[in-house]
Amino acid sequence: MTTGASERSAAAGLRFALEVRSLTKTFAGIPALSALDLTIEPGEIHALVGENGSGKSTVIKILAGYHRPDPGGEVRVGGERLVWGSAESSSALGCRFVHQDLGLVDGLSILDNLFIGGGFSCRFGTVLDRASRAAARAMLSQVGVDVDPRQLVGTLSPAQRTAVAVARAMKDTASGAVKLMVFDEPTATLPDNEVNQLLQTIRAVAARGVGVLYVTHRLDEIFVLAKNVTVLRDGRKVATVPVASVDRKKLVNLLVGSELDDAHAESVAVHTERGGPVLEVEALTAPRIDGVSFTARAGDIIGVAGITGSGRETILGTIFGAQPRTGGRVAVNGVAIRPSRPSHAMRSLMAYLPPDRKISGGVMTLSARENCSLSNLAPFWRVPWLRRRMERSEVASWFARLDVRPPRVEADLATFSGGNQQKILFAKWLRLGPSVFLLDEPTQGVDVGAKAQLHHQLLGAAAHGAAVIVSSSDADELVAICHRVLVLRGGRIVADLSKGEITVARISGESLGAGAPASEQEVRVG
Amino acid sequence: MTAPRRRINFGFDRFSGAYLWVLFIVVFGVWTPSLFLTSSTLHSVASQEAIAAMLGIAVLVPLVAGAYDLSVGSVINLSTIVVVVLQTSHHWGMWPAIFVAIGVSVVIGVVNGFLVVKLRVNSFIATLGMATVVTAIQEIVSGESQPLPPVSHAWNALTQTKVFGFQIVVLYLIILAFIVWWALEHTPVGRYLYAVGGNPEAARLSGVNVDKWTWVAMIASSTICGIAGVFYASLTGPSLTFGSSLLLPAFAAAFLGSTQLKPGRFNVWGSMLAIYVLATGVKGLQLVTGKQWLNDMFNGVALVGAVAFAVWRQRVAGSKPTAAPEPSEAEAQATGPGGAGSTREAVPASQHATAAGPDPAHVQSTAQ
Numbered sequence: 063m064t065t066g067a068s069e070r071s072a073a074a075g076l077r078f079a080l081e082v083r084s085l086t087k088t089f090a091g092i093p094a095l096s097a098l099d100l101t102i103e104p105g106e107i108h109a110l111v112g113e114n115g116s117g118k119s120t121v122i123k124i125l126a127g128y129h130r131p132d133p134g135g136e137v138r139v140g141g142e143r144l145v146w147g148s149a150e151s152s153s154a155l156g157c158r159f160v161h162q163d164l165g166l167v168d169g170l171s172i173l174d175n176l177f178i179g180g181g182f183s184c185r186f187g188t189v190l191d192r193a194s195r196a197a198a199r200a201m202l203s204q205v206g207v208d209v210d211p212r213q214l215v216g217t218l219s220p221a222q223r224t225a226v227a228v229a230r231a232m233k234d235t236a237s238g239a240v241k242l243m244v245f246d247e248p249t250a251t252l253p254d255n256e257v258n259q260l261l262q263t264i265r266a267v268a269a270r271g272v273g274v275l276y277v278t279h280r281l282d283e284i285f286v287l288a289k290n291v292t293v294l295r296d297g298r299k300v301a302t303v304p305v306a307s308v309d310r311k312k313l314v315n316l317l318v319g320s321e322l323d324d325a326h327a328e329s330v331a332v333h334t335e336r337g338g339p340v341l342e343v344e345a346l347t348a349p350r351i352d353g354v355s356f357t358a359r360a361g362d363i364i365g366v367a368g369i370t371g372s373g374r375e376t377i378l379g380t381i382f383g384a385q386p387r388t389g390g391r392v393a394v395n396g397v398a399i400r401p402s403r404p405s406h407a408m409r410s411l412m413a414y415l416p417p418d419r420k421i422s423g424g425v426m427t428l429s430a431r432e433n434c435s436l437s438n439l440a441p442f443w444r445v446p447w448l449r450r451r452m453e454r455s456e457v458a459s460w461f462a463r464l465d466v467r468p469p470r471v472e473a474d475l476a477t478f479s480g481g482n483q484q485k486i487l488f489a490k491w492l493r494l495g496p497s498v499f500l501l502d503e504p505t506q507g508v509d510v511g512a513k514a515q516l517h518h519q520l521l522g523a524a525a526h527g528a529a530v531i532v533s534s535s536d537a538d539e540l541v542a543i544c545h546r547v548l549v550l551r552g553g554r555i556v557a558d559l560s561k562g563e564i565t566v567a568r569i570s571g572e573s574l575g576a577g578a579p580a581s582e583q584e585v586r587v588g
Numbered sequence: 589m590t591a592p593r594r595r596i597n598f599g600f601d602r603f604s605g606a607y608l609w610v611l612f613i614v615v616f617g618v619w620t621p622s623l624f625l626t627s628s629t630l631h632s633v634a635s636q637e638a639i640a641a642m643l644g645i646a647v648l649v650p651l652v653a654g655a656y657d658l659s660v661g662s663v664i665n666l667s668t669i670v671v672v673v674l675q676t677s678h679h680w681g682m683w684p685a686i687f688v689a690i691g692v693s694v695v696i697g698v699v700n701g702f703l704v705v706k707l708r709v710n711s712f713i714a715t716l717g718m719a720t721v722v723t724a725i726q727e728i729v730s731g732e733s734q735p736l737p738p739v740s741h742a743w744n745a746l747t748q749t750k751v752f753g754f755q756i757v758v759l760y761l762i763i764l765a766f767i768v769w770w771a772l773e774h775t776p777v778g779r780y781l782y783a784v785g786g787n788p789e790a791a792r793l794s795g796v797n798v799d800k801w802t803w804v805a806m807i808a809s810s811t812i813c814g815i816a817g818v819f820y821a822s823l824t825g826p827s828l829t830f831g832s833s834l835l836l837p838a839f840a841a842a843f844l845g846s847t848q849l850k851p852g853r854f855n856v857w858g859s860m861l862a863i864y865v866l867a868t869g870v871k872g873l874q875l876v877t878g879k880q881w882l883n884d885m886f887n888g889v890a891l892v893g894a895v896a897f898a899v900w901r902q903r904v905a906g907s908k909p910t911a912a913p914e915p916s917e918a919e920a921q922a923t924g925p926g927g928a929g930s931t932r933e934a935v936p937a938s939q940h941a942t943a944a945g946p947d948p949a950h951v952q953s954t955a956q
C-alpha cells in the first residue's frame with residue numbers, strides 16, 4: 063500500500079465509522095456476496111435487510127473476522143483497515159456484535175455479567191463491590207436502563223437482557239473505543255411490547271457517536287429507527303436509500319421483487335371443498351395438555367394459538383408421538399395412532415415438522431438430499447443398492463418446486479440459510495403425500511419470501527386433501543392462512559374460531575384470557 | 589443434475605492421506621530402495637495391519653451411530669482365546685469352535701446394546717465397563733495361562749494361504765470393508781445409522797427406530813471383533829494381551845478416516861486409507877532406523893497432526909464452518925459460526941451424555 067493511499071483513507075476515517083468497498087465472498091464457487099459497498103457515519107443507524115441467504119450473515123461474519131472474503135475488497139473501521147479472518151483485529155478496531163443469543167449467564171448478576179471478561183474494580187485482587195457497582199450503573203445508564211446491577215440476569219425482561227449485552231459490548235477495550243456496533247436481529251425473539259425499549263437502547267448507543275449496523279427482518283422497526291437502509295438480495299446490494307425516501311411497500315418490493323404479492327394473494331385466497339374427517343383427537347392429555355378434542359377434515363387448515371405454556375408448543379408433538387401422551391385417543395382415517403411412536407404415526411401418513419430445525423428437525427451433518435429422503439427411503443431401495451440417481455432427481459425436483467437456493471442437493475443441510483433449510487424439511491414431509499400435516503412454528507426465523515413460499519406449499523398440501531394443522535406464536539400467520547383457529551389456554555381449547563372470527567386481536571385476546579376485545583365481546587361459559 | 593459440483597475434487601482436505609502415502613513411498617523408496625521397494629514389504633505391511641484395520645471397521649460402525657464401543661479390544665481377545673481353548677483343551681472341531689467364538693462375541697454385543705439402549709447407560713461408560721468384564725471372562729476361560737496354538741492344517745490354512753502373494757487375511761479385510769461400506773453407504777440401514785449419529789431426535793421424528801439401530805450397531809461391532817479374533821488366532825497364534833494394544837489404533841483409524849475422502853463423516857475407505865498410510869510410514873522409518881518405538885510415536889503424531897490439518901483446511905476454505913467462537917471473545921460477542929458449527933457440536937453432545945460425542949466435527953472443533 064502506498065503512503066498516499068493510507069493518507070487518503072486516514073482522512074476518510076474521520077467521516078466513516080465503517081467503510082466497506084467491493085466486498086466479495088464466494089463459497090465453493092457460489093457467490094454469497096458480490097462487490098458490496100457500504101458506509102456508515104459515526105452515530106448513524108444503518109439498517110441492513112434481506113431475505114435469508116441474501117448475504118447479511120456473510121457480511122457480519124466477515125466484519126467479525128470469522129470469514130475471509132475473496133481478495134480485492136477492503137473494510138475500514140474508523141479509517142483503519144480490518145485484517146481478514148482475524149477476530150482480534152475486528153475487536154481491536156472497535157467492532158462489537160450483539161446477537162440473538164446474547165451470551166449472558168442467567169445465574170449471575172448483571173454486575174458479574176458485565177465484568178466477567180475483565181474490568182472489575184479491584185484492590186489487592188479483591189473486587190471492590192461499591193466501585194464496581196457504580197461503574198456498572200454508569201454503563202447501564204449509557205444504554206438507557208436503570209436497574210440494580212446486583213439483580214440476576216435471569217430475572218430481567220428480554221429487552222433488559224439485550225441492554226445488558228449492549229452495555230457489556232460498549233465497554234472500551236485497552237486498544238480503543240467502540241466504533242461500530244452490529245445488531246443481528248436483536249428483536250426477533252422479543253415480545254412486541256419490549257421492542258420499543260430495545261430501540262431506545264440502540265438510539266442511546268448511536269447517540270454516543272458509534273456507527274450502528276442493524277440487521278432485522280422486522281421492517282416496521284427500520285422506519286422508526288434507521289437513517290439509511292441497505293437491501294441485499296442474492297448476495298447483491300439492491301439499493302442503499304435514506305429511510306425517509308421509502309415506504310413499507312417500496313421496501314418490500316426492493317426486498318423480494320414481485321414474489322411476495324403473488325404468493326401472498328394465494329395465501330389469502332382460501333377455498334377448497336372440505337372432505338370427511340381425517341384426524342380425530344379425543345380427550346388428549348399430556349403434561350400441560352388437559353383434555354383436548356377436535357376433528358380435522360381433508361382440506362382443512364387449522365391454526366393452533368396460545369401463549370407460551372398454554373400447551374400450544376407441545377400439542378402437535380404429542381399428537382404425532384414426539385412427546386409422550388398420558389391419555390386420550392388420536393386417529394388418522396379411523397386408525398388409532400399409538401403414543402410416542404413417530405414411525406407408527408408416519409405409517410398412517412401423518413407428518414410432523416418440529417419447531418426447531420436445528421435441534422429436532424434436521425440432521426445438520428447430512429446432506430440436503432439425505433435429510434429430504436430420510437422420511438421414506440423405500441422408493442429408492444432396489445436390492446442391493448439405494449438408487450442414488452433416483453433419489454437425487456426426486457430431491458432436485460423438490461428443490462425446484464420449493465425454489466431452494468442454492469440448488470445444491472449434495473451440500474450439507476447446515477450450509478443452507480434458515481429459510482432454505484426449512485424448505486428442505488418441508489419437502490421431506492411433502493414427499494410422503496401426508497394425510498395429516500402437523501407444523502410447529504413453520505416459519506419462525508424465516509424471511510418474507512421463503513415464508514410466502516412455505517405458505518403456498520402448505521395450501522397446496524391442503525388442496526390435495528391433507529388436513530393441515532399449524533401451531534404458531536405468530537398470530538398474523540394464522541390469520542393469513544387458516545380457516546379455523548383453536549386457541550389454547552391452560553392446556554384446554556378455550557376458543558374455536560372459524561373464518562369470519564379470525565383476527566389478530568381476537569386470537570391475542572383469547573390467548574391471554576382477556577376474552578375478546580371490547581368491540582366483539584361475547585358471553586362465554588367459563 | 590447440472591448443478592455445480594463441489595469445487596474441491598482432489599483437494600488436500602479430502603486426499604491429504606493419499607498424498608502423504610505417495611510421499612512416504614517416494615521418500616522411503618529413494619532412501620532405502622533395496623529394503624522398502626520390495627514385494628515382501630508390501631505383503632507384510634498389508635497382512636500385519638489387517639487385524640487392526642478390521643478393528644478400525646468395528647469401532648467405526650457404532651461411531652457412525654453416535655456411540656463408542658471401547659470393548660472391541662477385549663472382545664477380539666476373548667474370541668481369540670475361546671476359539672483356541674475350545675480346540676486345544678476341549679478338542680472341538682475347528683468350525684464349531686469358530687462358531688462359538690463368534691457367537692460369544694455376538695452375545696457381548698447384545699449386552700452392550702442392552703446397556704446402552706435399555707438401561708440408557710452412556711455408551712462410553714457401558715463399553716468401558718464391559719471391556720473389563722470381558723477381560724475377566726477371558727482370564728476365566730484361559731485359566732490365566734496362554735493356551736497352546738491348535739495344530740491342524742485347516743486351521744493354519746484359514747489365514748495363511750497366499751493370494752497373489754498376500755496372506756488371504758488381506759482379502760478377508762477387503763471383503764469385510766466392502767460389506768460394511770455397502771451397508772453404510774448404499775442401504776437404508778446405513779442412512780439410518782448416520783442419521784442417528786447426526787441427530788438422534790431428528791432421526792426419531794423422521795420415523796427412524798433409534799434404539800433398534802443403535803443396538804444393531806453395537807452388535808455389528810462385537811461381531812466383527814469376534815471374526816477378527818478368529819483370524820488373529822489363526823494368523824499369529826493365541827495371545828492374552830494383544831487386544832488392548834489395538835484399541836487406540838482402531839479409534840485413530842476411525843477418526844483419522846473421518847478427515848479423509850468424505851471429510852466430517854466416519855467412512856470405511858477413509859479409515860482403511862488412514863491405517864495403511866500410517867503403517868507405511870512406520871514401516872519405512874523402521875527399515876531406516878530399526879527403532880520399535882516409532883510405531884507409537886508415529887501413530888500419535890499423525891493422528892493429532894492430520895486432524896489439526898483438516899481443521900485448518902476447512903477454516904481457510906470457510907465453506908463448512910466448524911470453528912466455535914473463542915471464549916475470550918465472549919465480551920465482544922464476535923460472530924460465531926451461526927447455526928452450522930454450533931449445532932454440529934451441540935447436538936451430539938447433548939443427546940449423548942458424554943462431553944465428547946463421537947462426532948468427527950466435534951473432534952475437529954476440540955482440536956482448536
